[in-house]
Amino acid sequence: ETPADTLVVAAQIDDIISLDPAQSFEFSGNDVDNNLYDRLVDFDPMDLNAGFKPSLAQSWEVTDGGKTITLTMRDGVKFQSGNPVRAEDAAWSLQRAVKLNKSPAFILAQFGFTPENVDQQVTFDGNKLILKLDQPYAQSFVLNCLASNVASVVDKETVLGHVEGEDFGNTWLSTNAAGSGPYALQTWRPNEAVQLTAFDGYWQGAPVMKRVIVKHVQESSAQRLLLEQGDVDVARNLTPTDVDGIATNDKVVVGTEPRGRILYMGLSQKDPLLSQAPVVEAMKYLVDYAGIEGSFLKGQFKTHQNFLPEGYLGASDENPWTYDIEKAKKILTDAGITSGTVKTAVRDIQEYVNVAQTLQASMAQVGLTLEIQQMTGAQVLDAYRARSVPIFIGEWGPDYADPNTNASTFAYNPDNSDEAKLSFLAWRNSWAVPDDMNKATIAATIEGDTDKRVQMYLDIQKEYREIAPIIPLFQRIEQAGIQKNVKNWNAGGAVSSVFYRQVTKE
């Protein structure tokens, strides 16, 4: 039994490499930051579908034909240090994220901010924060990005006390926190545990759970045992078999939440076999969607054949492809293809390996040989960046809550040359995205009318389904095992990270 005012979570949190919001880009790191910091705009854990809402920014105003956004800061909010939260802190937070230029910095850089110009483009005036953009971006696009972790507001005064050289306090903030969020960081022991304590002066009211302990537990089986013994309140990484296993336990419930991650299959257009359109087409019918969804991915992925995950603006629920060996065979034989061999590099995650193996088996039925090479994440990524993975099977997680996060990587590739070394998925699969699709993707970011924007994304996805060799297959669903007495658990859905402040126990 866990104490009534303490929330104990078992999860795999070994991916945290930094807690600095300007650097953290991993799921677990964002999970922690989400509770340590507030952002200018934010999601409501009790109503994610409503989209972003005012948070530290009370209101905002768009001027200059859409190129200037002025946000008004909320009054009376304090950091955990006791310092007031000012527009100056918000401006400095954005500036430092851009200047540090760590992985997530590109989210802000999309609006034309560079380390050189950000001091001019992001300014403050009293309690107003002024952002000057290089294009009249859609307001929803900008604010969705401001809701992301990289735009967290840090306590400038506190951080400045810990600056080392040119690091803007990055070293210190990596293992410490200076936010205004509902929880303060008590300890983070890598690969072991994160402990948070409630911030009683939180502007939205003190959280009910006074302590949150997230224990790193690698194995699903171990998480399950801990859950069943009542030693943890929530187990976040249960495999389908373990979820089935706890289904009969009446002390726990399974919470289900679609997340933003998309499991996809990238077919490199450098590969002579895969670059043939009929092969790409046939591959879509060689995935046993229902079989996989009903067996080893059961409950944790659902078939989803579009690059925008459910929960996102403009998401599409059209899933036209089914497992159809005969159809695939016909497509191939019509094109005169009866055999071929292709390699895949798969990260050593059992789900991916199993997907690869089922694909291998169904490809064999149409005369195609798939050679599976299992590698570590780092190795796969290395090869992928070098554009040398013929078939890539893996997941893509959106970086921020706006549809552009996926559109700009699946459906955008301005330069398909080897030298370009871009980080878009389309580039990594050597897919020369047609010009009109590139243009449509850009255009969608500056469409001010949200309804029109939705339609634009639906159109892009429609065309994408027809021609793209990077094929979305499934969307991730998080199944957490939760003690019955724990209420309001929320892992952040497709658009955000976990929230603890609304959790209560009965």
Place this chain on the structure above:
Amino acid sequence: MSDPLLSIRDLRVSFPTRSGLFQAVRGVSFDLGRERLGVVGESGSGKSMTGRAILGLVRPPGKVTAERMDLGGQSILNLPESKMRALRGARISMVMQDPKFSLNPVMTVGQQIMESYRLHSGQGGRAARDKALDMLRAVQIRDPERVFDAYPHEVSGGMGQRIMIAMMLAPDPEILIADEPTSALDVSVRNEVLRIMDKLVTERGMGLIFISHDLNLVAQFCDRVLIMYAGQVVEELAAKDLHNARHPYTQGLLNSLPRLDHQVDRLAVLQRQDSWRDQTPPLRSGA
């Protein structure tokens, strides 16, 4: 004679081997009184095995059978291990053939000597130490204090053998089986050691089984001699009669020795005969 200390009839020791049962000892019988009984014979004739069998130390799969094996009138044949242990060391002791391998390399000499004494006498550490030093002195070790604390590898082979003797005599056994106790000793030391054993026999009435190759030595030192060949006793003689032995094997052994007192050109060589294998001499009782 009075009751013999040890009486053995038809002792047999056999080992299963690939080519059938191998009999290392084939029906040895003798009585031992308070005397020096020599056992001679060529290598592999079963001398050591006889000694081990008496102490119940033949390792499986070796098997020991006998018609009778009595110690002081009580049968010690197939005695349970615990009873046998009470006899070993205290009543029958044995000096092992090869001191180099027969002493525990990681225990000091003193510890090893005191161990058996304390076990059987129940004396405390002080008394045991005194006794051990006495014993070392008795076997002509010049610097007993130093040797007491020495490890076996720090003493020479000859010293090792003397230590072995001291160790086995410390608990005052009734019977001592000495398996080639002097082979590694210089002649001068050898004589000292023999003298000690001699004294124990004559003064304390210990029974001594003295196993050796050296016929001349046995003839001079012992009272009675058993000559063994291929697991059997082929002849038994009073020691003083050894040089008049009748058995061709015994004679052969005697003749093959080089001698200091007269020069020979060639040494006589023993010609073994198959017929020796299966003749048992009539049993003679001890002196």
Place this chain on the structure above:
Amino acid sequence: MTELTTRAWLLSDAPQTRRQAKLGALYQGWLTFRANKLAMFGLVILILLVLMAIFAPWLSPQSPFAQNLADRLKPPSAAHWLGTDALGRDILSRLIHGSRITLFIVGTVALIAPVIGLFIGTVAGFAGGWVDQVLMRITDIFLAFPKLILALAFVAALGPGIGNAVLALAITSWPPYARLARAETLTIRHADYIAAARLQGAGPLRLLIGHVWPLCISSLIVRVALDMAGIILSAAGLGFLGLGAQPPMPEWGAMISDGRTYILDFWWVAAVPGMAIFIVSLAFNLLGDGLRDVLDPKGAKE
């Protein structure tokens, strides 16, 4: 010749030709070995394993790769004697086919690692002095290294693939053998028979190979037999790094790792290949013990 006289000819104490002597020695060894029931048991298992590997396609009831997602994680039954795995493949068939890979791994590692160890250990022990110092320091360094890291480095040099993985495994597991061989050599090198051979003018290489090696081999064999299970499991560990057997190869260690996810509810998926490894390593152990009796003159005397 009748059987009896063949036997007599083989067991003759006075062989007439080199061939008779060789065969006789072999036969004697065989007799010693045969007397050891447990060792025979081990041998029988291993022979069965080899037969299983040879006749795998005929023995296995189904294809080791045939998936059936509807039939996944089934307990042992008449249709699937040992149940099915996460993709609905027949575990028995995979086990049977996996014996080939297992034999390959075990065979290769067991051939390479002890030989390297033997060479380095005996050279060090025999040469003494600074050669010994240098070689033993190197051995220490290798010994002190986490094996996985070392193996990865070797694969980096050799390129991935199961062959290279096994090679990497072999290259990283020699240090204990080297130590063992050195210890053994130290006890041998001052023996009179070595001195005698020296007096004939035998060079160090000849002494090493012809005189020292034959005496070190028996203890190495025992040790290798003991390490078998570890070798199979380490190979599976490399599989994780993309260096070992790649899916869908039914490598036993990999089968265990696959089954790990399902352990609480479908224990047999991991336990069955675990049992297989256990039986094989038991067999190797029994065999190793038996071989020691045959090869080791010290042990044989008793």
Place this chain on the structure above:
Amino acid sequence: MLKVENLDVWFGDLPERVHAVRQASFSVAAGESFGLVGESGSGKSTILRAITGLAGGWSGRIEVAGEAVSGRHRSRAFHKTVQMVFQDPYASLHPRHSVDRVLSETLHLQGMDQIDARITRLLDSVGLGRGFRFRYPHQLSGGQRQRVAIARALAAEPRLLLLDEPTSALDVSVQAEILNLLSDLRKDRGLTFVMVSHDLAVVAHMCDRLAVMRGGEVVEQMAAPVLRSGQAHSAYARDLLAASSSYRRESA
């Protein structure tokens, strides 16, 4: 044939050095048989080992067939001139090598031809039948092993044979056979012997001259007849003699 002058032999490094032989000098003429006697640990074996390059550090002068040797390395010619038979026949044969292998390897190393024929001859000359050719040491008795060791030493057709207690591990009947064999061989081949033994009778039987050692030093040299007659000069040698004329119970 052999000349040893001021020989010092030691084992180990300085602080704990064991000085096994001190200032030993003697010489052996060609065809002579020379004995070394003395108590256990007096350095007899060590001298032989120093000559053959098997012992630790040494200083002084060793001359074999007119050639001085140095250090531990010995030339090929040396191995053809000098051979040694070790004390313990159980330790001096490789447990995994058959008689055939032992002898053929030796012959091969000595660069001999007609190896098969020579092996047969060697076995004959040490009184082992051909039946022993393919046996392993564990199939041989101690005496037979010692014969094999002698055959091995003879294979090189040396002129000087160093014998380190060749019979002390054997029983008397076998000892006689080996001693006879050695005498015969010496006669037939004109060998020179240096023989170590602690059994004075054996030395007296086998040798022309002998040296008595004690604590690493040569105490006295004498001719065999002197030994027999018990007329040694040094007290130590006399003690040795007196004691070896066997045990007398009366003296107790």
Place this chain on the structure above:
Amino acid sequence: MRLRRRAKNVGGVALSLVLTLLGLLLVTFIIGRVMPIDPVLKVVGERATQAQYDAAYQAMGLDKPLWQQFLRYMAEVLRGDFGRSISTGHPVIDDLKRVFPATFELAALGTLIGVFVGVPLGVIAAARRGGWIDQIARVVALVGYSMPIFWLGLMGLLLFYGILGWVGGPGRQGIIYDGMVPTVTGMILIDSLLASDWGAFRDAFSHIILPASLLGYFSLAYISRMTRSFMLEQLSAEYVTTARVKGLSERRVIWGHAFRNILVPLITVIALSFGGLLEGSVLTEIVFSWPGIGQYITKALLAGDMNAVLGGTVLVGTCFVLLNLISDILYRVLDPRAK
């Protein structure tokens, strides 16, 4: 005299220690550079642009010649600075201070269990060679060897934690004790004793006992087999017969005589097995959520986090070398024949 020799000995040992460590550093470094994993990627992440990548590449000094990198590395290591781990964001030395005690505690307890069960088992198996105890010991040892450790671990957790509730679950401590005991050695058992916090001690013990038993079982398998084979050799020695001749009890013969003679090789075996456990039994650590060095190094390795890999390797390697040294010294102390 003796003193001088001892000084010389110590000097020699120290020298070889230093050489081994230097070699270790060099090999570690080389391996770090040839490893087929790109450390820069982990720093910059999946989404990085080439420009970000190149900047990081230079910042990490990877553009310098190898020997310069090595010198820099050496200099840093000598200052006790292993750099910052890119997979935890902490200085490697801090990480090691945290993970090593966890592993050490587990390995030490495991080895103790292995020794206290394995040695007697091996001795008895040797004394009753071929008997049923021997056979059982053999099977027990082999099961320990060939059963995948995570299988045994999870089954153990299921039984003793899930069903019986006798032991604590995964992790080093229950949550109410987490962070309650002041860290002195980093080994919770010891720290809680130092703080006289019996509740915490009991809790930590209930958590460590299962994984330690598992590791103990594993090392028991090895130790008992080696003990058996050493004992067999000794039991056939002649001095054992001598001891029997004295009339000593079988127990005394075996433990007082034969056993003393195997101590030296046994200590080497135990040291090696302890060293092996210190290297970290990754799977055990994973199954029991034990934040130890095995997991740490492996994770770092998979992530291409070379600072952490090298730091961990140097630490583990040093332990091995020290263990060797200790067993060497014990050998000199225990074996009177050692020079």
